[in-house]
Amino acid sequence: MIRKSDKPLQITEVSLRDGSHAVAHQFTESQIRSAVRALDEAGVHNIEVSHGDGLGGSTLQYGRSLIDEMKLIEAAVEESKQSRIAVLLLPGIGTVHELKQAHSLGASLVRVATHVTEADVSAQHLHMARELGMEAIGFLMMSHSAPVAKLVEQAKLMESYGAEAVYVTDSAGALLPHQVKERIEALRGSLSIEIGFHAHNNLSLAVANTLVAIEEGATRIDGSVRCLGAGAGNTQTEVLVAVLQKMGINTGIDLYRMMDLAEHIIGPMLHRPQEILTGSLVMGYAGVYSSFLLHAERAGKRFGIDSRDILVELGRRGIIGGQEDMILDVAAELAHKSKSEVL
Amino acid sequence: MGKMKAAIIGSGNIGTDLMYKLERSEWLELTAMVGIDPNSEGLERARQRGYATFSNGIQGLEENPNLADIVFDATSAKAHVKHNEVLQRMGKMVIDLTPAAIGPFLSPVVNMGQHMDARNVNMITCGGQATIPIVHAVNEVANVSYAEIVATISSKSAGPGTRANIDEFTITTRRGIEEVGGAARGKALIIMNPADPPFMMRDTVYCEVEHMDEARISAAIHAMVKRVQDYVPGYRLKQEPIFDGNRVTTFLEVEGAGDYFEPYAGNLDIMTAAAVRVGEDIARKGVHHS
Known part of the structure; x- marks a missing residue:
C-alpha cells in the first residue's frame, strides 16, 4: 500500500x-x-x-x-x-x-x-x-x-x-x-x-x-x-x-x-459474541446509529414487535445519534398501529 | 384599565416573533422595537406595522423613557447585563429571554405568583419551558427524586447563539428542572436534528418518583398539558405516559403557532409565548412601579 x-x-x-x-x-x-x-x-x-x-x-x-x-x-x-x-x-x-x-x-x-x-x-x-x-x-x-x-x-x-x-x-x-x-x-x-x-x-x-x-x-x-x-x-x-x-x-x-x-x-x-446479527446488519443497511441496537431490542420485547421494524422506521425518520427516546416512542407507535390493524 | 405598554429589544427571530404575539395581546400594547442593525428584517417589519423603531440599541429607549413600562429583551446574555442596568435605572419591568439569568427563573404555570415583585425575570430555556411544567406536575403528586429531559429541536431552529453556547442550555435547563420543577436532581440533554422536512420540537421527560401512583401522576400530567395549551395551543402529549417501576416517561410534542417561525420550531414559539404570558400576568395584576 x-x-x-x-x-x-x-x-x-x-x-x-x-x-x-x-x-x-x-x-x-x-x-x-x-x-x-x-x-x-x-x-x-x-x-x-x-x-x-x-x-x-x-x-x-x-x-x-x-x-x-x-x-x-x-x-x-x-x-x-x-x-x-x-x-x-x-x-x-x-x-x-x-x-x-x-x-x-x-x-x-x-x-x-x-x-x-x-x-x-x-x-x-x-x-x-x-x-x-x-x-x-x-x-x-x-x-x-x-x-x-x-x-x-x-x-x-x-x-x-x-x-x-x-x-x-x-x-x-x-x-x-x-x-x-x-x-x-x-x-x-x-x-x-x-x-x-x-x-x-x-x-x-x-x-x-x-x-x-x-x-x-x-x-x-x-x-x-x-x-x-x-x-x-x-x-x-x-x-x-x-x-x-x-x-x-x-x-x-x-x-x-x-x-x-x-x-x-x-x-x-463480552456479554455476547460481537457477530453481525440481524440487528447490526439492519443498522448498517438502513444507516441507523449503532448504539440503538440494545435499546431497540429491549423496546421490541416490551411492545411485542420486531426490533427490525423499529430500526428501519428510525432510519426512515432521520433519527440521529442521541435520540434514544425516539426508540420507545416509535416502538409504542408501531405497536399501537399493528394492534389497530389486527382489530 | 388600559393596556400596559411594552417594547422589545432585539430585532432577530425571537424579537420578531414576539412582535406578532404581542399584537394579539389583550393586556399589552407593543409600542417599539429596538435593534442595532438598521437594515434588519425585524426592524423593517416593525416599521411597516407602525411601531417606533430604533437602531441605536438601548439608547433609543433611554431617550424615550415613556414608550414602555415593560421591556422584553431578546438579545444575548452579554448584552442583557448592560440593558438591565439601564432599564432598572429607568424603573422598567424586564422580561429576559436570554440566558443571562439575572432575575429569578420563571415558568408561567409553575411559579409566576412567587415573583410578582421581581423587576427582572428570566425565561430559562426553550427546553425548560417545555418540560419544567411536567416535572412540577409530577413532583406535586409523587415527589421527583430525579428528572431528566431530552429536548430535540430541528437544526434550522437553532440559532448561532444557541449553538455557540450549547452548554448554557444544558446547565441552565438543569437548574430550572431543580429550582423551578422541584426535582431533587436534574439533567438536561439537547439534540439538534437536521432532518428535512424539519423535525417538530420533541421533549421527553423522565421522572423517578418517591411515591408511584400511576393514576394520580397521569392525571397531573394531563391537567398540566391543558394549562400550558392555554398559551401554547400546539403543546401536546405524543402518547400516554409510560410507567416502569419508579419511573414515568412523558413524550411531548410542541408545535408552534406559526407567527414568524414555521410551526416545527415549537422551541422558539414556546419561549416567546411564555414570555408574553408572563408579561400579561404582570399587566393583569397592574404591577406598576413607574
Whole structure:
C-alpha cells in the first residue's frame, strides 16, 4: 500500500468507551484497570474511556453507568505508563465542566463529537480543550448521511475551532469502501490537520474501509479489540494490527500481546459474541446509529414487535445519534398501529 | 384599565416573533422595537406595522423613557447585563429571554405568583419551558427524586447563539428542572436534528418518583398539558405516559403557532409565548412601579 500521508499512524482503542454500549454501560473498575494495563504494555497509542455516549452520558436516556466514568478515567490514567487516555464528549450531553474534570484526572485527549451537519456546537469544547492543553479532535458522526461537500465544510469548521484532527465517523457502519475513499480524499484536499477514521462493522467492512482510509491518508485510526463496540463493534484492533503488519506498515503495537489481551482480558468482558446479527446488519443497511441496537431490542420485547421494524422506521425518520427516546416512542407507535390493524 | 405598554429589544427571530404575539395581546400594547442593525428584517417589519423603531440599541429607549413600562429583551446574555442596568435605572419591568439569568427563573404555570415583585425575570430555556411544567406536575403528586429531559429541536431552529453556547442550555435547563420543577436532581440533554422536512420540537421527560401512583401522576400530567395549551395551543402529549417501576416517561410534542417561525420550531414559539404570558400576568395584576 502506498499511503498518501507520511505521518505515523496513531491507533485509538475504543472498546472501553464504544464497548460501553455493548455491555449496557456496566464496566467495572477492575475491568478497566486490567484492560488499560495490557493495552498500554502492547503499545496502543491512545485508549478512550468514557460512558458510551461520552462524558455525562450516564442517564436514563442512554443507560446509567455502573461505575462513575470519572472513577474509570482516574483508574485508566493510573494504570497507563505510555498510552494517552482519551475521552469523548458530545455537546448537548456533556459540558466543559466534565471536560475539565476529566482533564484534571489526567485525560490528555478529547474527541468532541457532533452529528455530521452540526459541527458548530463543538466550538466551545474544542476551544476549552486547547486552552487546557489537551489534544483536541473533532468527530463527525453519521458521516455517511451527508454529501461529501457538507462533510468538508463541517470539518473545516472544526479545524477553525482548533481541532488538531477531524474524524470521519461511520456511526451506522453504513459506508462502502468507495464512499470512504471519496470522503477521506476530499478532506485531505481541504484540511491542513490530520484525518481520522472510525468504523462500525455492521456490514463486515470495518477492516476493509479502514485500509482504504489509511491508503487515502487517514492517520488517526480507531479500533476495538474483539469488536467490543456498539452494533457489531468497530474495526477489530488486533486484526487490523496483524493486517497492517503483513502489509509492511509498522504501528509499533505488539501483535502477540494484542492477541493475548483479546483472548484473556477483553474476551471475558463480552456479554455476547460481537457477530453481525440481524440487528447490526439492519443498522448498517438502513444507516441507523449503532448504539440503538440494545435499546431497540429491549423496546421490541416490551411492545411485542420486531426490533427490525423499529430500526428501519428510525432510519426512515432521520433519527440521529442521541435520540434514544425516539426508540420507545416509535416502538409504542408501531405497536399501537399493528394492534389497530389486527382489530 | 388600559393596556400596559411594552417594547422589545432585539430585532432577530425571537424579537420578531414576539412582535406578532404581542399584537394579539389583550393586556399589552407593543409600542417599539429596538435593534442595532438598521437594515434588519425585524426592524423593517416593525416599521411597516407602525411601531417606533430604533437602531441605536438601548439608547433609543433611554431617550424615550415613556414608550414602555415593560421591556422584553431578546438579545444575548452579554448584552442583557448592560440593558438591565439601564432599564432598572429607568424603573422598567424586564422580561429576559436570554440566558443571562439575572432575575429569578420563571415558568408561567409553575411559579409566576412567587415573583410578582421581581423587576427582572428570566425565561430559562426553550427546553425548560417545555418540560419544567411536567416535572412540577409530577413532583406535586409523587415527589421527583430525579428528572431528566431530552429536548430535540430541528437544526434550522437553532440559532448561532444557541449553538455557540450549547452548554448554557444544558446547565441552565438543569437548574430550572431543580429550582423551578422541584426535582431533587436534574439533567438536561439537547439534540439538534437536521432532518428535512424539519423535525417538530420533541421533549421527553423522565421522572423517578418517591411515591408511584400511576393514576394520580397521569392525571397531573394531563391537567398540566391543558394549562400550558392555554398559551401554547400546539403543546401536546405524543402518547400516554409510560410507567416502569419508579419511573414515568412523558413524550411531548410542541408545535408552534406559526407567527414568524414555521410551526416545527415549537422551541422558539414556546419561549416567546411564555414570555408574553408572563408579561400579561404582570399587566393583569397592574404591577406598576413607574
